[in-house]
Structures are given as C-alpha cells and as structure tokens.
Amino acid sequence: xxxxxxxxxxxxxxxxxxxxxxxxxxxxxxxxxxxxxxxxxxxxxxxxxxxxxxxxxxxxxxxxxxxxxxxxxxxxxxxxxxxxxxxxxxxxxxxxxxxxxxxxxxxxxxxxxx
Amino acid sequence: xxxxxxxxxxxxxxxxxxxxxxxxxxxxxxxxxxxxxxxxxxxxxxxxxxxxxxxxxxxxxxxxxxxxxxxxxxxxxxxxxxxxxxxxxxxxxxxxxxxxxxxxxxxxxxxxxxx
Numbered sequence: 001x002x003x004x005x006x007x008x009x010x011x012x013x014x015x016x017x018x019x020x021x022x023x024x025x026x027x028x029x030x031x032x033x034x035x036x037x038x039x040x041x042x043x044x045x046x047x048x049x050x051x052x053x054x055x056x057x058x059x060x061x062x063x064x065x066x067x068x069x070x071x072x073x074x075x076x077x078x079x080x081x082x083x084x085x086x087x088x089x090x091x092x093x094x095x096x097x098x099x100x101x102x103x104x105x106x107x108x109x110x111x112x113x114x
Numbered sequence: 115x116x117x118x119x120x121x122x123x124x125x126x127x128x129x130x131x132x133x134x135x136x137x138x139x140x141x142x143x144x145x146x147x148x149x150x151x152x153x154x155x156x157x158x159x160x161x162x163x164x165x166x167x168x169x170x171x172x173x174x175x176x177x178x179x180x181x182x183x184x185x186x187x188x189x190x191x192x193x194x195x196x197x198x199x200x201x202x203x204x205x206x207x208x209x210x211x212x213x214x215x216x217x218x219x220x221x222x223x224x225x226x227x228x229x
Contacts, residue, residue, distance in 0.1 A: 004157070033217070042118075042203055042219035043158070056216055090157050102148070103217070105157030 004029075004093050004106035012112045013081050019111060021076040025093030026104045032074040033103065034066060035090040043090055049074050050096075078111075086113045116141040118206050120220035128228055131194055135223045137187040137204030145209035149178050149189045152201045152222065161189070161202075191225075199227045 005024045013019050025032050031050045035043035045058035049068035068074045072093075078085055088110050092103040118139045127133050139147070146165045150158035162171045162178040164187075170179045177190045191198055201222040208216040 035219075040221075042221040044219070045217060088155070092157075102160045102163055105150075105159070107157050108155070110155065 004091060004104050006089075006091050006106040006109050008109060009107070010110045010112075012114065014114050015081055015083060017081050017113075018077065018079045019081060021078075021089050021091075021109045021111070022073065023076070023091030023093075023106060024073045025091075029093035029095050029104070030072050031094045031096060032068060032072065033092045033094070034074070034076045035092065036060070036085075037088040037090055037108070039087070046076070081113045083113050086111060116206075116208060116218050118204055118218045118220040120202075120204050120223050122223060123221070124224040124226070126226045126228060127194055129194060129196055132190065132192045133194060133225065135189045135191075135202050135204075135225070137189070137220055139185050139187070139204070139206045139218070139220075141206040141208050141218050142185075143209045145207045147178075147180055147187050147207070148205045149176070149187075150203045150205060152203055154200070158203055194225075194227045196227050196229060199225060201225070 004026050007022045033048040034046040037043040046060050047057040048055050052068045063079045065077045088108045090108045091106045094103045121136045148163045149161045151161050152158040161176050162173050164171045164180045166182045175192045180187045201224050203222040204220040206218045
C-alpha cells in the first residue's frame, strides 16, 4: 500500500522561473492538500483539491495554482518565482472529510529559489 | 482570528527524561486536534488525534490531553529516546460544517534529546 509520494525531492530554480511539483495520494484517498513550510515554521495551507476542483484556499497569491487529475494525483504550479518561495512543499492526502480522517503527508519537495 | 500557539519554541532534555509540550488555540468551532511529529526535512507523521469530546489519547510513550473549555492541549512524552528529537506540531481542524475541514498548524516545538 503506497503512501503519499512527491516529486521531485529537491529543486533549484532562479527568480522569475516557473515550477511544477507533483503529488500522488495514498491509495484510496481522494483529497489532496498542499502546504508551504518555511524553515523553522509550521506548514501554511495553500489549497485543497477534491473531485478535481479547488475547494479551499489559503492566503497565497494567484501565482500559486494547482490541478487534480481523475486519478486523484495533483500538481502545484508556482509562477514568477520569488526568493521567498524557497521552502519545503508538502502534499497531504485524505479520504473525503479532512476533519475526521487523518491526513497523510508526503516527504515533501525542497524548493530553493536563487 | 483562528490561531494555534505552541510553547516552548524549543526544548532540550536528557535521554530517559519526560517532557510536556503545550498548545493553545483560538480556532472555533473545531472538530478535532492532532499532534504530529516531523523529522528534519521530512513530512509530518500523525501521533494522536482527539475530537472535542475526548480528554486524553495515548500512543505508546506519547500522551495527549485536551481541555476544550480552556482551548489547551498538551503532549507528554515519557522516557524520552534519542529518536524523539524532532519538531512536534499541534494542528487544529476548523469545522465549518462542510465536507472539507481546514487545518491550522502551530509553528511547532523543536525537541532535542541528548544522550
């Protein structure tokens, strides 16, 4: 039973570039949430996808966008990268109601913007 | 404003000792509260999950308590081990009555266990 997987593990980009991060949820899960975690901080909620639609969104600019595919996998896209976008990006999956199901986190993608 | 505050920010203890981490929250209404352990550079792993009606939940050497009246939770670690060195994050789930909840994360307590 595969857990949550994310790719790539590490990524280095320069300011102004665009990046796409990928997430495959735990088998049987249909909801994917994305978080940004700066060094020494707790994760910050970016957005959540369910049934291929963005259902909730945190306080992140439109440069952050996403997509969920029919197989429940998801992508996070960030345009016009800024130095402040350097962080660990976490993907978490759950089944339906996030309030009662434990969210399983992936290992994260470490993004460095130079 | 919904917030989750954790204390202390960091903690150093000797192997074999006990410790207690605190979490205060203002998230309301909430459906449940969770404690996660996060090793450096890794994703968080769930330790305990409690609904608003539960007072305590144990998972091995980890025991979480919840006082919904004072909006406080604690995580007690007994007989600490070197592998307990990690960040411990308190997460409160905001219950909006919809099918999808919103998670509010604390900044975490960085625990270091010395031999």
